[in-house]
Amino acid sequence: MNKETGAILVLSGPSGAGKSSLISKIIDHIGPHYFSISTTTRPMREGEVDGVHYHFVTEEAFKQDIEEEHFLEYATVHGNYYGTSIKPVKEALKDGKLVIFDIDVQGHDAVQNRLGDITTSVFVTTPSLRELKQRLDGRGTDAEEIIEKRIHMAKREVQRISEYDFLIINDDLDEAASYLISIANAARLKVPSLEISQFIQEWEANA
């Protein structure tokens, strides 16, 4: 049997591309996992729950965490802070879990730099910009100005798809979910350069 090694799955993509729906769909089909919950200073949206969608904190508390180097990565987006705490990630990896990040391209960059060996990254997008606009409008949760900011951001983010391992075009949700399950399962089998030399030693010793 393959060792249950910890691994990281990064999901990025425009707000409105359906990352959250995809994650809900796959969560029961990918073995032991830990969904990394970001910490943010942005206001809670309707329907969001503290500790489920985000850890909502004050800017003061966030800056304190930055100073104490508690973040694996953090960034400011539209004037709000977003960050990922290191501690729960390390623990989940040690327990052999698949750690899932829903972060933006800046966050991916930071994770890639620090934990690239064990990271598999996926960019999720709509089939077209038009489709993205329709979904954001249809969602009805955001003000016009925020939607425009998201569109602007999306245009910049898609420019960086080539930094990702995989691309999923979320046209049909079930199909996209099955793709993502395949990638998530494969992520655990990625050759993590750090453990291979140990594996080879054991493989030969058991002769």
Add this chain to the structure above:
Amino acid sequence: MNKETGAILVLSGPSGAGKSSLISKIIDHIGPHYFSISTTTRPMREGEVDGVHYHFVTEEAFKQDIEEEHFLEYATVHGNYYGTSIKPVKEALKDGKLVIFDIDVQGHDAVQNRLGDITTSVFVTTPSLRELKQRLDGRGTDAEEIIEKRIHMAKREVQRISEYDFLIINDDLDEAASYLISIANAARLKVPSLEISQFIQEWEANA
């Protein structure tokens, strides 16, 4: 829907690790594909069929193909030539098929150099060297001397696992097959750097 783009899946690993059994198991679960059949000058084994397991040719014919640059890669192993013809691979890729290669580490090297962008590679091995010996002995198809050569070769091949994208330890065949199906499906979604700029253009244009 995700575009049906051609992609390459390379399988390597010691003779006796179960690559052929794995391929038979997954072949009905991975969509349109083309299994690349190698050309070789080695003698046909009992139970092998020309054009199914290999294209068996004379050394003279093989050398002719080398001269005419018909091979994507070729190598000599245990004094026999093995090679992969370019033409059917190109055609299969154009048709959006997943091209599967069962080749050794040298062959992987060559494919990686020429088609690395669209290649996903998997190293398949037994849980231990002992298990490999048992399987090779149990197979009963090879002379003692050939088995020893294979063992020697296997020890060298596992040293190069870190050059592969994924590692599958074939302990339980069904489990290993399900892992391989995940990787094969993910392989089609690998961000192929060449097509991304076109995708981005179309994505933005459709606004």
